[in-house]
Each structure stands twice: as structure tokens, then as C-alpha cells.
Amino acid sequence: MSTALELFLEASEKKAFDVAHLKTIQHNILQYDKKVVEGKQQFSNLELAKTRAAAIKQKSIENLDKYLIEFEANFIKRGGKVIWAQDGEEAVKEALQIMQRVKAKTVVKAKSMVSEEVHFNEGLEKAGIESIETDLGEYIVQLRKEAPYHIVTPAMHLSKEDVSKTFHEKKGTPIDWTPEQITTFVRHELRSRYSKAEVGVSGGNFMIADVGAIAVTENEGNGLMSAAFPKVQIAIIGIEKVIPSMADLDLFWPLLSTYGTGQGLTVYNTIYTGPKQQKEVDGPDEMIVILLDNGRTTLLAETEQRRALSCIRCGACLNACPVYQTVGGHSYGTTYSGPIGSIITPHFKGMEEFKHLSFASTLCGKCTEVCPVKIDIHKLLLINRKQSVEKGLSTKTENWIWHFWKKAMLKRSKMDKGGAKLKNFMIKQFFKKQWGERRELPQVTQKSFNQIWRERKGIK
Numbered sequence: 389m390s391t392a393l394e395l396f397l398e399a400s401e402k403k404a405f406d407v408a409h410l411k412t413i414q415h416n417i418l419q420y421d422k423k424v425v426e427g428k429q430q431f432s433n434l435e436l437a438k439t440r441a442a443a444i445k446q447k448s449i450e451n452l453d454k455y456l457i458e459f460e461a462n463f464i465k466r467g468g469k470v471i472w473a474q475d476g477e478e479a480v481k482e483a484l485q486i487m488q489r490v491k492a493k494t495v496v497k498a499k500s501m502v503s504e505e506v507h508f509n510e511g512l513e514k515a516g517i518e519s520i521e522t523d524l525g526e527y528i529v530q531l532r533k534e535a536p537y538h539i540v541t542p543a544m545h546l547s548k549e550d551v552s553k554t555f556h557e558k559k560g561t562p563i564d565w566t567p568e569q570i571t572t573f574v575r576h577e578l579r580s581r582y583s584k585a586e587v588g589v590s591g592g593n594f595m596i597a598d599v600g601a602i603a604v605t606e607n608e609g610n611g612l613m614s615a616a617f618p619k620v621q622i623a624i625i626g627i628e629k630v631i632p633s634m635a636d637l638d639l640f641w642p643l644l645s646t647y648g649t650g651q652g653l654t655v656y657n658t659i660y661t662g663p664k665q666q667k668e669v670d671g672p673d674e675m676i677v678i679l680l681d682n683g684r685t686t687l688l689a690e691t692e693q694r695r696a697l698s699c700i701r702c703g704a705c706l707n708a709c710p711v712y713q714t715v716g717g718h719s720y721g722t723t724y725s726g727p728i729g730s731i732i733t734p735h736f737k738g739m740e741e742f743k744h745l746s747f748a749s750t751l752c753g754k755c756t757e758v759c760p761v762k763i764d765i766h767k768l769l770l771i772n773r774k775q776s777v778e779k780g781l782s783t784k785t786e787n788w789i790w791h792f793w794k795k796a797m798l799k800r801s802k803m804d805k806g807g808a809k810l811k812n813f814m815i816k817q818f819f820k821k822q823w824g825e826r827r828e829l830p831q832v833t834q835k836s837f838n839q840i841w842r843e844r845k846g847i848k
Contacts, residue, residue: 392742412544412550423649441762462598463601468600476507476682484517494520495512496585496618497521499525499610501591506680522608528551538717539726559577582614591604592625593629594630594637594700595630595631597631601661603657605641627684628684641653647703693768696731698763699728709754739772739776743776743781749769785818804838812831
């Protein structure tokens, strides 16, 4: 077993039997489910909206080179700068060079899963630069020295009592503070940070090719303030986030908000077209977009799995997944957890080490059903599994088991040979470890349905 697999199994076992964790997650997802039902009411034809969104994203991915170059040209026209980063290390290196040039000591950072992907905060810490998360959920998990639990709601695994305890231990606030009091405390704590920080960092929900802009969606205003106060703004964005036109936001913003949080529209939706222009009083003097590959072109090369690049990171598939609800976000050991993470991570970080994530699914199809851009998630998980076998990543024992299983299944006479006793012995011998200690192995009955049928009908 790989280290990643061992850690996944160990963490999953622990979380699956953590009653408090299950109670918190089930409560939070139930509230989410209720809001999504309300959010969907804004669409007169939801299915048509999803079909259109899927077509636009597929068009974008199929013509990624064209739209990225168009975005770059238009963004540069308004004084912005674009840097192409092959991997996470290069992205952090480029960002650090900018910060060192402006002698930055403090960075305020809006919520960004891409920055988590490249281990941005750790890179800055090593360079002696303070990176402060300004999204409340991200701020909480940063205080706890944890990774985000969910791609939309980073602190979904915590109850209000857990959050109150965290602030009591880390910031000395009263243990019985309410969520409103904690929010007020964090607001005051961060306000001074915005004005003092030399650099602001964000991600981007969408890149708009025809105007050369990035669109950032949020609910707290922290992303807007992270761009308005610092003199330098850096946005690190995955190359798959590009869409053709500004007009497309009319479709994607409502879909993202509805499936992400159950809202009709998120509170703040900001479009950045570059640094502050002449006669403008707000905004950074310098704005840089770092376009991140980090395995995305590897996934793009896959004819079928490339559809996963259409994901708009709404998190709906995580909330719908029974596996995610049981083992939790941290168990996956990756930036992107849940069904969509199980598709893309083996391509981003290596099939050999992370192929097990594609098997961590019931294939119930709920993830596909809830996807607002119609990604066949459970189908792509199956294709990942098939590909891992074709690449020779399955064990010899597993290959032999399936070889003999196939031979038996293709011919009734072979299937009936050996009797129930031998078959039960073989199942116990070869499948017990894979089946898990928590489940009982299935028992082969003394007679097959075929044998019983023949006996009853008098067929020899």
C-alpha cells in the first residue's frame, strides 16, 4: 500500500466512528440541502441552464489555449501582468519574488483553494512573510493549523462550540462567546491588517477572456478589501477557470451561488480588470495573475476525464456523497476532496499514489445528479479505475483473482464447480483483507439459483 492509501484508510476508520463529527456534518449538510431547494426556485428552467453551462465549459476546455491567450492579451492591455506557472513550486517562487521586490512583510489572503493546492502559506512562512487568511472559515482553520475541510465551507466540520473553544484557546476570548461576538472580534482584528499589508492575494472563480478580467465570488467582503487596500494584488488561478465572455457570468454566478451555498446570488461579486487606472481612487497599483498548470494539462490530455476540468468548485458533489459524509474532508489527504477531488487528484498528483481515491466511491450517481455543469462524475471515477489497471498499478494477486473470476463467470459449468465450501474458502483467503474488518464476508449458498431452478423444473 502507498503512504497516501495507508493514511486515507487510517483517517477514514477514525472519522467513520466519530459520532460527534458525524452529527456536526449531517446537521450542516442538512441546512445546506434546505437552502439549495430554495435557491433553485430562481430558475424557470434549471435543466436548460445546466445544459448551457455544461456546453460553455466544454467549449472553454476544448479551446483552452485560445481563450487563455485572449485573456492574457486583454488583461495586459489594461496594465496587468500575467505569469505562467508550470507547477505549485514555480507559482510560489514567482509570488515570493514579487513580494521580496516590494519588501512585503504581511500578506492578506482571500479564500483560495488554488493557494491551498500549492501550499502558499507554508512557502511564505519559510520566507519570513506573514500570510493572514481573511475568510472567516479559512481564518478559523488557520488558527487550528488545519487544512480546509471543504472547498466552499472550510470549517464545516466544526460546531459553534468548537469554534468558540478555538478562539478561547488561541485568542483568549470568553469560552461562551456567540457566533455573532466571534465574528465581530474577527472583523476588528482583520481591519488593521488590510491597511498595513503590502500585498493582497486571491484566487479567481472565473477568468473572462473577452475583457481580460477575473471574477471573484464571496460572501464576506474580505476578498474585496484584500484587493482594495494593498498596493500589490496577486491572483493565483488554475488555467481551467477561463470562460469566453462576460455575458456568461449571467449564467455561472447564479448556478455557483445556488449549488454552492443555496443563495440566489452571493453577497459580493467583483470583476477585476487590472490595476488602478488613471483618475481611479481605489485598487492596487500593480496586479499580477499567476496562471497555474500543476497537472491540469495532464488531465486535459485525457479524452474523457478532461470533462472534470469543467468543475466550477461549487462543492455540491461533496455534500451529496455518502462517502464524504462518512469519512470527512480531511481523510482524503488532498486539497480537493469528495467525488470531484477523487477524479482530478490522481492526474494532478500521480495515479500511482492516489488511484485509491477513485475507488472510494459507492458509484450511487448522486454526485452526477447534483452537478450544475453536468459532469458524469461517477462515470469518470470508473474510467480512472480502468486506467489504473491498464497502467499496471493493480497487484498481481488482484489480477489473477479477476482472471479466474472472469473465466468462471463466462461459463456456467466452471461457475458451478467446486461447491460452496471451496468457494467460501477462496473468498475468505483472497478477499478478507480487501473487504475490511468491519464487514462480514458474503457467504456462497450451498446451491446456486441455477441449480435450484433445474431441480424444481426437473431439468438435468
